[in-house]
Amino acid sequence: MRNGVRGREAPRRWTPGQAPPEVVLVAATERLQDEVARIAAAAGMALRVVDGPGQPGVAADGATVLLAGGATGGMPGVGGDVIVVGFAAESARLWELAAAVGAHRVAVLPDAAAWLAEYLGRHRHPDRTGTVAAVFGSSGGLGCSTLSCWLAAQAAADGVPTLLVDGDVLGGGLDSLLGAQAEPGLRWQDLAGVKGSIGPAQLQSALPVVGGFSLLSWGPEPAGTGRQVPVEVVREAVSAAAAGFDLVIIDAGRLHAGLDGWLGQAGQAVLVAGAGERGLRAAAAAAAALQPLVPLAVIRGPLPAGMDDELAAERLQLPLGAYIPRLAGMVAVEHGGRLLAKGRTRAVARRTRPLLGLLAAGRQTGDRR
Incomplete structure (x- = not known):
């Protein structure tokens, strides 16, 4: 039990006790x-x-x-x-x-x-100061969830209060990927019936902590069979998170219709793209859909002949965030529960730390229109 929260049957301390603004x-x-x-x-x-x-x-x-x-x-x-x-x-x-x-x-x-x-x-939380960065994939299987977990773990290791948000309803749950199914604390399904404001401190104290960062994920029940989380609750939860954490990373998965609630809260974006011709075409369409956000391009290997990461980002007319090559043994790493340990290796950290720096440097202080 942590902070008085026992599993997902704990009293809902995040339930608002005040009138909405x-x-x-x-x-x-x-x-x-x-x-x-x-x-x-x-x-x-x-x-x-x-x-x-x-x-x-x-x-x-x-x-x-x-x-x-x-x-x-x-x-x-x-x-x-x-x-x-x-x-x-x-x-x-x-x-x-x-x-x-x-x-x-x-x-x-x-x-x-x-x-x-x-x-x-x-503006329901005028004290929100945290950066909200969404990680999208231009197609499936590019490792958005893996990258999101590595970024959250690296930021936490650097001393940044960080929350990783599972925005992929059909992704199977980040707690499963991280081996944190048994960790007590709040899941998205617990927020489905919330009305009004969510207190940043209440949200922060009710979430499970994995690898040094807080996690808001989907529970073991498939999202389609459990309670749906209204888009206004998504907006409120992420807004409250930005007031309670310095960095909020949203694993949004593959870009698709219905992501308005996530897009509206993000001030920064990362777009993971394949380097082949089809991957670049898909990424160009995704980048257009993300406007007015200008995402950092993360190019995934392997690179085809005649292509490098800088040329791929130039083709997309996007700033290059990082190049991540194909990493051997990832299936065994995920199945063995060693994903975060893999992220701490030098080969991965030397790519995630500069990407985090770019997100911080490009933080938008103005309002999106």
Whole structure:
């Protein structure tokens, strides 16, 4: 038992005991209210609608204020963010209003709906300072999970408080790969019914620790047979993790539809690609789908004749993160439970440590649009 958590039957100390944070919508039409209510719900935030900027409570400290394009009059001082929001047909008016009231951003719907949900979700934890890096594969079998585990272990060995998040629902569970099925602590299925905010400290204390890093993985039950984890819970959990850890690495697996919850939380990305012609074509398509994130390319060996890692990254028009050759005996290493020990070897560490350095150097401090 660790920190009072006994297996997966422990009391759910991560269950929120407070009301969700609030977003205020000012002077909106009924159509806009409906659209923003859907977005706020996806972000796990409560929505309060007021008629005009002069109403009491609009300037509540810390609240995000969404100002509709039809609003008139001055905007009072607000302790939180101000975003002008409306539909594409009135986009010119939205930008004019933003300039007039000094708004921080403009969200033109419906195109900006996903961005707005992600933005609101990230700002549920204003104290989040950790780097969130997602590791994707352009195709299956490239070793995304292995690389994710090695990066987490290397960061932890370097003294960085690190969380490894299993984002591959169909991947079989990282706890199984790491031989940590019996480790007590929280799994994704335990979060399925959570409503509201997740406390960073509560999350941190409830997670199992493997190889020096914390782990949030899928339990022994296949995800399709257990409780589904809503995308708003995914956003909230990762946002809370970024407030509780210096580094959050998401093993996202092969890039596919349905990864919006993961993409919206990541400020950095790693794209693992094969070096052959088919692998590079798949990686180019994956890189386009990841925009506006610009991932670091990790090129997997073996290299075909006439190709090297730098040329492969140049073909993808991506910065080169690392080259990882084919490593002998990996099947025996994984089956024997020696994956993390393999990651500590000089041959692996000399590739993962520079990649971690690139992730830290390229950390995005601004907001994605």
